[in-house]
Structure formats: structure tokens, C-alpha cells
Amino acid sequence: MVAPTPNSPSPRTVVTLILPGPDCRRSPTRYRYRVRFRNPFMHQPGCVMTWDVLGGRDSYQIAAERTTDERLEWHCTCPDAVYRSARQPHHRCKHVQGLLAWLHQRETKPLAATSSHNG
Template identity: 55%
Template sequence: MTTLTPKPSFALITLLLPGPDRKRKPSPYHYRITYRNPDPSEPGCVMTWDVLGGREPYQIALERTDAGNTVWHCTCADAVFHGENDHAHHCKHVSGLRDTLPRAA
């Protein structure tokens, strides 16, 4: 386990989500913003986060399409598995983050 030293300008969000163990005991997940587009209305990548606290670290990206819609991406198995067939499905990492960012979604 390495100690992360977030840069002062990068926000760190901590959310309580069902944990990675079988009991799904609520565990703290840490979201660290790794990229933020200065113009979020432009098509392309709006923001990216590192997610720590799960079984392994994940990356979440919020993308704006040319049509102006937003699409969420997460690298966890749940998102990869469901995302191919069901674009309305969001893994717990994305769902939790969306709740904290009502404007982005």
C-alpha cells in the first residue's frame, strides 16, 4: 500500500459504498480527480477519477458525446460486463459518484 499525496488542486471525495467483500459491508471509497476539462461543455473527456478502496484501483471517466450527452466509463468488472449490452447500467462506483454530481449527469 503506497501513500498517495493528492495535489492541492485535485479534489478528493470519499463515499461509502457496498464493500468488495461478500457481506458488502459499507466501505469508504476514495475518488481522486485526475483530470478536469477546463471547458466541460466541449465534446470529449470531461473528467476522470481514480477510485481507491475496492479490490483493486479503478478508473472512471465522464465523456461528453458530440450530441451533448454524457457517458460514464468505469474499468471495474461490473461496468465492463454490463456496459456492453446495457448502457443504462451503472456500477456502484459510477452510481455513487453521480449522486454527488447532480449537474454532470
């Protein structure tokens, strides 16, 4: 049994990120990410974590999947991810890119307060 990493987002974590919006001008738009599921055995193959993404044209879901060779693969239900990943297997949509940037920032600055604010 492997414990979750201490710095992994908790199941109630809500993150707000500013990303290019869904309109033609890609206006900066506020997107909310909410952890829906976090596997307590994050280092084993399978679904590690899922997030709900709200604020765009529609709501989407992101899933992080650990492969048997211990890589993390990211999936998003948005049209960009669905259609382009068929042609470009390593393509990452803006939702996944934004989340990865936030997670990376969180790892390098664990005390940065960027989540769970009360309005």
C-alpha cells in the same frame, strides 16, 4: 471558449464515499475518489473529467465523456461496468452511481463541505 462551470470539482478534489464493499456481504466500505483530469473546456465533446477510485478490491478509473449530442456518458474500469455494460448499455456500476449521487448533492447544496478534508 467556454469557461468551466463554477461548481465543477477542481483537479485536487478528493471525495470519500461509503458504498457497498467488494466482499460477499457488501459491507459498507470507504471509497476515495480523486480527480485526475479535468478538461477546461467541459462543454465541448470529448473527455470531460477522470477520477481515480481507491478502496475496493482494486483501483479503478472513471471517465465522463461528453457526446456530440451533449449527453454525458460515464465509464468505469471495474469488472461490473466492463462486463455488464456489454449486455446493458445503460448500466451504471456502484462507483459511478455513488459519484453521480455526490455530484447531484453538490449541485443542490453547493456549500456542503463533503470533500477535501485533512484527515
